[in-house]
Amino acid sequence: MIRGMCQESLSTTRSYRRTGDVSSAVSSVLRSPCWRLSATFVGLPPPPTSGISRSSATDSTTNYSQSELRWPFYRGFANKRQERPTFVRDLGPAVLSNPLVNKGTAFSRSERERFHLRGLLPARMATMEEQTSKVLAEFREGAWDKAARDPDDEMVSAGLTPDNIRKWEYITSILSQNETLYYRVLMDNFSEMAAVVYTPTVGWACLNFSRMFRVARGMYFSSHDSGQMVSLAYNWPSHEVDAIVVTDGSRILGLGDLGMNGMGISIGKLALYVAAAGFHPSKVLPCVIDVGTNNEKLRKDPNYLGLDQPRLEGDEYLKVVDEFVAAVKTRWPKVMIQFEDFRTEYAMKLLERYRSDHLCFNDDIQGTAATALAGVYAGLAAIGRPYSDIRRLRLVVCGAGSAGIGVVQWLSKAMEQHGATSEEASRNFWVLDEDGLITASRSGKLESHVRRFARPVEANELAEGATTEEVVRSVRPEVLLGLSGAGRIWTPETLKALARGTARPLIFPMSNPSHKSECSAEDAAMYAEGRGIFASGSPFEDVTFEGKVIPSNQSNNLYVFPGLALGAKLCQATLVTDGMLMAASEALAACNRPEDLAQGKIYPGLSNVRSISASVAAAVMRRAHEEGLATDEEAISVIEGDRGGWGAHGEAAAEVHSKQGSLDRFVTDNMYVPVYTPLAYVPRGVLE
Ligand SMILES: NC(=O)C1=CN([C@@H]2O[C@H](COP(=O)(O)OP(=O)(O)OC[C@H]3O[C@@H](n4cnc5c(N)ncnc54)[C@H](O)[C@@H]3O)[C@@H](O)[C@H]2O)C=CC1
Ligand SMILES: CC(=O)C(=O)O
Ligand SMILES: [Mg+2]
Numbered sequence: 001m002i003r004g005m006c007q008e009s010l011s012t013t014r015s016y017r018r019t020g021d022v023s024s025a026v027s028s029v030l031r032s033p034c035w036r037l038s039a040t041f042v043g044l045p046p047p048p049t050s051g052i053s054r055s056s057a058t059d060s061t062t063n064y065s066q067s068e069l070r071w072p073f074y075r076g077f078a079n080k081r082q083e084r085p086t087f088v089r090d091l092g093p094a095v096l097s098n099p100l101v102n103k104g105t106a107f108s109r110s111e112r113e114r115f116h117l118r119g120l121l122p123a124r125m126a127t128m129e130e131q132t133s134k135v136l137a138e139f140r141e142g143a144w145d146k147a148a149r150d151p152d153d154e155m156v157s158a159g160l161t162p163d164n165i166r167k168w169e170y171i172t173s174i175l176s177q178n179e180t181l182y183y184r185v186l187m188d189n190f191s192e193m194a195a196v197v198y199t200p201t202v203g204w205a206c207l208n209f210s211r212m213f214r215v216a217r218g219m220y221f222s223s224h225d226s227g228q229m230v231s232l233a234y235n236w237p238s239h240e241v242d243a244i245v246v247t248d249g250s251r252i253l254g255l256g257d258l259g260m261n262g263m264g265i266s267i268g269k270l271a272l273y274v275a276a277a278g279f280h281p282s283k284v285l286p287c288v289i290d291v292g293t294n295n296e297k298l299r300k301d302p303n304y305l306g307l308d309q310p311r312l313e314g315d316e317y318l319k320v321v322d323e324f325v326a327a328v329k330t331r332w333p334k335v336m337i338q339f340e341d342f343r344t345e346y347a348m349k350l351l352e353r354y355r356s357d358h359l360c361f362n363d364d365i366q367g368t369a370a371t372a373l374a375g376v377y378a379g380l381a382a383i384g385r386p387y388s389d390i391r392r393l394r395l396v397v398c399g400a401g402s403a404g405i406g407v408v409q410w411l412s413k414a415m416e417q418h419g420a421t422s423e424e425a426s427r428n429f430w431v432l433d434e435d436g437l438i439t440a441s442r443s444g445k446l447e448s449h450v451r452r453f454a455r456p457v458e459a460n461e462l463a464e465g466a467t468t469e470e471v472v473r474s475v476r477p478e479v480l481l482g483l484s485g486a487g488r489i490w491t492p493e494t495l496k497a498l499a500r501g502t503a504r505p506l507i508f509p510m511s512n513p514s515h516k517s518e519c520s521a522e523d524a525a526m527y528a529e530g531r532g533i534f535a536s537g538s539p540f541e542d543v544t545f546e547g548k549v550i551p552s553n554q555s556n557n558l559y560v561f562p563g564l565a566l567g568a569k570l571c572q573a574t575l576v577t578d579g580m581l582m583a584a585s586e587a588l589a590a591c592n593r594p595e596d597l598a599q600g601k602i603y604p605g606l607s608n609v610r611s612i613s614a615s616v617a618a619a620v621m622r623r624a625h626e627e628g629l630a631t632d633e634e635a636i637s638v639i640e641g642d643r644g645g646w647g648a649h650g651e652a653a654a655e656v657h658s659k660q661g662s663l664d665r666f667v668t669d670n671m672y673v674p675v676y677t678p679l680a681y682v683p684r685g686v687l688e
Helices: 002-019 022-031 033-041 078-083 109-114 128-141 143-148 162-177 179-188 190-197 201-207 229-233 259-277 296-300 314-331 344-354 363-382 387-392 402-417 422-427 468-475 492-501 521-527 561-570 578-590 594-598 606-626 633-641 653-659 662-669
Strands: 219-222 243-247 284-290 336-339 360-362 395-398 429-433 479-482 506-509 533-536 543-545 548-550 552-554
Touching (some): 128 143, 143 162, 162 179, 162 190, 162 201, 179 259, 190 259, 190 606, 201 259, 219 259, 219 314, 243 259, 259 284, 259 296, 259 561, 259 606, 284 314, 314 344, 336 363, 344 360, 360 363, 363 387, 363 402, 363 506, 363 561, 363 578, 363 594, 387 402, 395 402, 395 468, 402 422, 402 429, 402 578, 468 492, 492 521, 521 533, 521 543, 521 548, 561 578, 561 606, 561 662, 578 606, 606 662, 633 662
Parallel strands (some): 219 284, 243 284, 243 336, 336 360, 395 429, 395 479, 479 506
Antiparallel strands (some): 543 548
16 A cells, blocks of 8 residues: 555656646645655654644745644654654755755755755755854855965965955856846856856866855766666756756866866856857756766865765766766757866767767867867968968977867868868877877877877977977977966967067967966067967956057857857757867857957957857858758758858947848847846736
């Protein structure tokens, strides 16, 4: 009989999952004797069957009434009152957002299970005492404020201002209260606010994520959830999720292994999906896969909310990621997955594992590569050379991780498109890692994707391990790229040598956040005598050199991933292909106006970021259709009927609108706009 009752309750829960009718499902579960039984099983007394006031459907918690205090079980145990379960009707996020019942990270295992909270909170369960001491630290000492001024803090000591941190904290509190308002402000002030919600400040937010944890956002999968990830995915309240950004926290920006704290980057990237590309905020889902961390400092931090274990490796690790992918694809079959900040060892492996079966891409490899290529094309245009000259460029690249090698592979692909053979293209690169120039004589195993770019061992070649300065002096490259995460490794001598070798060098210190950049904008301007074209991963102010303003461009994948994902979603592409990424690069490069290029501006200004994402999205859709990968009927008919073409970026909105083709209009019409929609029907003539 008991089994029958439990099954009835289970089938009601399943029906909720199908219909989304929470209230009837929950009240049915609560009516079920099974609920009371389960309360007993976990050592809690059963709620009384009478004397409970359930006042209204909107009242999600109900304390027991006075009459119930006379219930024999509790006679004489009034001080034990708190041990009885509070009656909660809600499930999932509704429980977390109800301040009367929310316990945040202190929900127990059985509570997480029963109230569908698994996956909605970090793995580690805090005690109330731990939460209390965190609150008191903030109350008494202003712990965050102190952290924002702490000279031992890696980013603060490198110049991140307390003001940026204050802004991050404030705007994040708006996000928890009113998403429409948050996105309105962010979208309308994107170029000012991107440095706060995204790099560099988001790096600080990740470093301090556990310490600052207040309101749960997104989904937390951990290796302790193995075997149950599909059911966890069903704890997310929305039946429609268009895009997921997921990290395993193993290489957050250039800050290394931040474990579960990496969730901050998934949240930051998806804020850009909404603000920069018009994804609906209810249809994006930030995720973290917590498989432990090798960051001992974090593991020793009592505030850290991730798993206290070393990272899983090898097959054990891959099994967890496989299960995550299968779980989210089961729940949302059409979802696009963006892999973010996975360390190089697994980033490439995972991309190869999923890219031909799933709609996904790796932002650090592919998004970054597409962005760098757009910058190189625009850089060529800025110095009056055709794109096809890319095949003749000499490039020195510091960093042979997934980002660096992703960029090198992509630029060499572009060279091949412009007529170079694969071998000729490879010979245009000098790639360095922390041990200096990589040559074929490198002892130890070189991954095959790196080996392709190792310099041959020949009489006229530089020696294995040559320094950046030696390579730059000898090679006289036109382009110097940094994806090392190593900070200011380009010395004044290196930059001077670069400027001696070429008239208008392209200087791209792409590492993030700001203090990991290979050089500053000031150094680039000063030592390259104002002749360089500068583009960094994190934003720098423009620099004035000898009376001339040198623009500080930002070469960051934020220019590509929102539009790429939007295009793929709108046409319901089945995969993300190289063709689609190449279309994204070309569309981004084409967003620049000739007059801006002439001033050395090689990435379009971010104030009109949505038009950039729309251009990228439209190009991606066209290419997806050409490749037979678009499946959305409406999008296909729009693509086929399109007469093409955005106006150049930066034109007045009305002018751009009049030049829009039907595809561009389709893209913009499908973007979410953060405005208040009426929530109540008010007949005409009635006061609102
Ligand atoms: N601007 C953008 O859009 C993006 C920037 N990045 C940045 O790229 C950086 C690297 O990312 P991953 O490749 O994933 O990291 P990774 O840690 O796998 O690779 C770093 C590489 O740099 C090398 N390296 C370290 N010190 C060096 C030195 N002094 N000289 C030359 N090479 C050195 C390492 O040996 C390694 O090959 C990070 O700072 C990240 O923030 C990553 C993705 C996008
Ligand atoms: C921008 C970015 O994705 C990174 O630095 O990892
Ligand atoms: Mg990244």
